[in-house]
Amino acid sequence: MIARFLLKMAAATSMVTPRGSGSVLAQTSGGGVHVPTHERFVLDNGITLVIVPRRDVPLVAFNAVLRGGGLGDAPVKPGVASLVAGLLEKGAGNRDAYAFADAVEGVGGSFNAGAGAESITIRGQFLARDQQLMLELLGDALLRPRFEVEELETLRSRHIEMIKAAKDSDPSELIGLYGRAFLFQDHPYGRPVIGSETSLAAIAQHDVLDYYASQFGADRLTLVFAGDVDSAWLKRMVTKVFAGWRRAPVPAAKLLRPARVRDRRVLLIDSPGSVQTYFWIGNVGVDRRYPQRAALDLVNTLYGGRFTSLLNTELRIKSGLSYGARSGFTRGTVPGEFAIHSFAQTEHTAQAIDLSLQTLTRLKREGVTAEMLDSARAYVLGQYPLSFETATDWAAAMGEIELYGLGPDYIDNYGPTLRKVTLQDAREVITEAFPTPDALAIVLVGDAAKIRDQVKGYGTITDMTLTQPAFDPAEVIPVAGG
């Protein structure tokens, strides 16, 4: 089954997705948004507990957010947080890995742990009648993970092999990792949270145990439950299950603001025989608390966030050069990247990149019109409620609000703010948040021998190969056997 357009094409950059509200807003005209009635507690040991009751289906969704994630990794050894997350469900408490999976799947539940740049999250869903089991598994995973060496070895080699497999079958999926390494360099946002083939190979059990000892603790945790729950019961049970969990010995690492690149530089990743060149063009953007977020979402919608965007119009609709082109902002505690993603036939690499840069120049020079802004406003407002239909959606949103310390206004005020965005606001974000075409990190995965001449004018070229076991061209490759 193949689709018209890759809706999730920029997944690797985690596009800024407009968030909307659930059933409460049915009465208001498009996009009116309110966080549903919920309860929020901070338990004695520092755990933040958020409960969002919704009784439409007999399910409970959960989202456990543990502050830290990739920030807790040593700079030279990214990938530890990701392995720690994966191991939480590979044996905990009285259950080994098999018993744990049997417990989850036996009742039709889900339990998925993963690491991001600033947090480890466990998300899942159980039938309401299984919520005691759900709490027991969450408690075991967070308080009593086994971290058995054999499970570590299996998971570590799977992570390494999965990176290799992705290089064979979906290089565009990985390009954001190369892009961030090239753009952010030594800043923690530059590290691949999943690790590199090289860094993963060097991770031992003590790295995992050290991470758990320093980065896990009650004060780092937000627990969100959404669905068919009894708040009083749930609060009592969470207090009991997590009673006595210590605080983390250290607070989560503080992030410095990353520096933008001030010139144009090219990372050319050689994939001999590739018939298409996959490219990523970025610079440092803005953070999660960026005050002009509504205007930012409107301008990015117009630039590269929907089918008729300037980018997709040039690269797909008008020229037929590419299946698609998109742009997006990743906004963390500090500014993440703005990035353009697309691809084109090897022979047309430069033509597609030129068009991308020209649209950026045009945006910076000409801005957007009132008519465009109104169209984007209608689009974002109209799509908004679709992200907030289910208990799972709400569990995710409330976890994000807690992680970044945003408060319910982040959702409640979004619609009203969108309605008020002016052309002046749009001009401001185009100046502040979008990079200038002369200061960009450009990453290309393609047949280097065939594209080098086409791209040498864009800036100083740094070379690496797709099979090199790292995402950062500067990462030192250990001598074999060392």
Place this chain on the structure above:
Amino acid sequence: MNLGSPSAAAAMPVAGVPGRDTVRETTLANGLKVIVWPVHDIPNVALYNWVRAGSRNEAPGITGLAHFFEHMMFNGTTRRQLGEFDRLMEAQGGANNAFTSDDVTVYQDWFPRGALDLVFDLEADRVGNLAFVPQVIESERGVVYSERRLRVEDNNQGLLGEQVQATAFVAHPYQNPTIGWPADIQSWQMSDLQKFFKTYYAPNNLTLVLAGDLVPEHVFALARKYFEPLPRQAAPAPVRTQEPEQIGERLVVVRRKAQTPLLQYAYKAPAAADPRGPAVNLLLSILVDGDASRLHRSLVEDKRVAIEVSGHWQEGFDPGLLWLYLTLPEGSDPAEVQTVLDAELADVVKNGVTAAELSRAKNLTAAGFWKKLATIDGKAQLLGEYEVFHGNWAKLFAAPGQFEKVTREEIHAVARDILERRRRTAGVLMPTSDDGEESAEADIEDADLDVSEDVEA
């Protein structure tokens, strides 16, 4: 806390699927069927336009044409310029996409309820008045070819899958890759397009399914206003070809620059409407769904001969394929992995599955079903699937019961029927180094094969 062991957990309760009594349908004079599920949780609507045309309806020379239409339907009509469809829809808050499979082409719109009139206008306009402009067609060929590079030529899983599918069928058009063979993408003619469009984009060959903040009578009135003027066409010719019984295992070996070897099995499997359907789905779930599944546990966790195992049953109008996809660690020998995989499958065929396995698969399937039904998009999709592939949307509401009543004996029976070596096509992707030499020492089992092909890619 003392909790019962999970294997003792009861099956997920089969609550009736709510909403059956609120769904309405009507069929226009020209044969277009419209189905509406009013759901007022959010002020939005999901619309699915199901076109009964897929790569199954193609012939040599026009492979990929159904998918090409999936693109062309957005590229202007005699009333509206190229790009206007999207511009108008987005300006009223709507987004869209579309997909093509072996059996159908489906157009999806998600929009605020206020855009309903516009969406009907746009959808009927492109079915009634599609423009055929030569330079637009040429440009879209480029887009589709770029999609082919992404999904097949630069994608080892996609490349191997295309070869396996083409080998698994010797007669039935399910052998056609949905994206199309390269030469066909580059050469189909204007007359091919016009003929295909007239045949398959007729109102009597479409089903509109809407879920969301709607009043059915209002939807039916809009359907009559915009769609009823479109003339009914002669019903498309049925696909007469039936795939003959497969009489021996087939093997495709693709040698290609890669780091990880790949292994795919495609077994001949029943059509979507086959009464054994729920048992087939549950069997697949037992084999590959989740960390506790048979093949994941055995191949990925215990023996560590694979890094990923997944599967898919192509549920179509005609008997299709049940797929297993394995990604292997670098340097491993696919023949050895095949031995392990074959032993696991033979065990299921010989001994069937356990009660705990079946209960787990039923619970996971039910959870997946409810998860889908939690959104208007999932509701529109499921209603459409049951209407198009099972003949009646109302069967959706009986689906949980159909899964719940499947027995271990029925699972055992479908395992015996499907997991038969004689009726499978195996695909192996053997990594080569840049100079074309095989990088791993490996022998491909070639016993009892009736067809063996080597594909240099």
